[in-house]
Amino acid sequence: MAPVFAKVMGGTITLGAAISLTGKYRTNGTHTLNGYDLAVKAINVAGGVRVGGKTYRLAINHHDDKSTIALSIYLVERMIERDGIKFMLGPYGSGLTKAVATVTEKYKIPMVEAEGPSRAIFSQGYKYLFAVLSNSGQHLASSIALALEIAKKNGKSASDVTVAVVFENDPFSLDARAGVIEEAKNHGVKIVIDDKLPRDPSDMSATLTKVRAVKPDLLVVSAQSKGVVTVAKLLKDLKIDLPMIAMTHCEVARLIAKFGKASNGFLCPTQWAETLTYKDTLFGTAAEYSALFKKTYEGYKTVPYQAAQASAAVMVWKDALERANAFDIEKIRQALADTNMKTFYGDIKFSPAGNNIAKPMVLRQIQNGEFNAVAPSKWASHSVEWPRKVPGG
Secondary structure, eight states, rough: OOOOOOOOOOEEEEEEEEEOOOSSHHHOOOOOOHHHHHHHHHHHHHTTTEEEEEEEEEEEEEEOOOOOOOHHHHHHHHHHHOOOOEEEEEEEHHHHHHHHHHHHHTEEEEEEOOOOOOOOGGGGGOOOOOEOOOOOOTTTTTHHHHHHHHHHHHTOOOOGGGGEEEEEEEOHHHHHHHHHHHHHHHHTOOOEEEEEEEEEGGTTHHHHHEEEOOOOEEEEEOOOOOHHHHHHHHHHTTTOOOOEEEESSSTTHHHHOOOOOOOGGEEEESOOOOOOOOOTTTTEEHHHHHHHHHSSSSTTOOOOOOHHHHHHHHHHHHHHHHTTTTTTTHHHHHHHTTEEEEEEEEEEBBBBTTBBBBBOOOOEETTTTEEEEEESSOOOOOOOSSSSTTTTO
16 A cells, blocks of 8 residues: 655644633643644744654644533534644543544554543544643553552552452542452552442442451552542541552542541642753753743643643644654654653653553652652652641551
């Protein structure tokens, strides 16, 4: 089969994106677009993208998918067929990303996505999809690694570590649970409780009473914000004192505001934090990226991780295009598959399934009312407080 080349008009390489600027995903969609735009500006200021001995500027052709799957599919297909776009950036969210991926695979158009973490996306056998973020199965897996690190420092082995897992029955929570179970089995860690939380929050006390009796080294809570609040309340009311507790959605659930000192010590996963020591030659450190983002876009007190990973996706495109050194689509696809780079967002290397296997989830611990990055310890800004200090305990 003859090579397929992208049409690059003039001196500009155009990346396509259907992104949610209205509808239910509009807030995070806007964060994502800002991240894309900031990286494009930074790359162009730094000299652009060099391919085949010529320097090109980057640009983005984006359209509002209004947070709907059908429109997102239509827009991506139109950009490919009508506009001749051969390089795609992902939409916001797992549902839209999974839907759009069927289109990019059909047309054999590479897509670098930053906002679709669902494990299901990476089980479809896609060859043209590459994701910079950690998938949903990795969200709490870092807590196992941290527990093992602490155990080793205390002269214990993996088989000495006990873990209790409690989870809700939604797709995200089940993905996060699966990642924890897989990580525990890989290291020989004992799962002593593996309980599905009941739909009625008032019935969760039975599971938490069991946790109090078993006293695991680590409690992992995989739930949506309402479930997380209920578990946090029960931990406080039942005076459950455990050395490590990790749970999803700490910020959305507003645990610090609702529970004050009782939330101290909770470990909370995030894709990225501006206090990490990651760095690259384009943006510098995570903190320098954060400062530039806040200077460029008004109204941000902190930089959303959605924006950071969106910028990283654009950086991957620059890196792959320069290594391919041609506009042959298959050469570019292979260059993407061979990606192995360090960025302010973290390391990026893709598995055959397209997910990033080089960047673990970050764990932040609530310490005196602040979220501080404590893992991976190599990149952390603070040391983990272990065992967890319970007020009045």
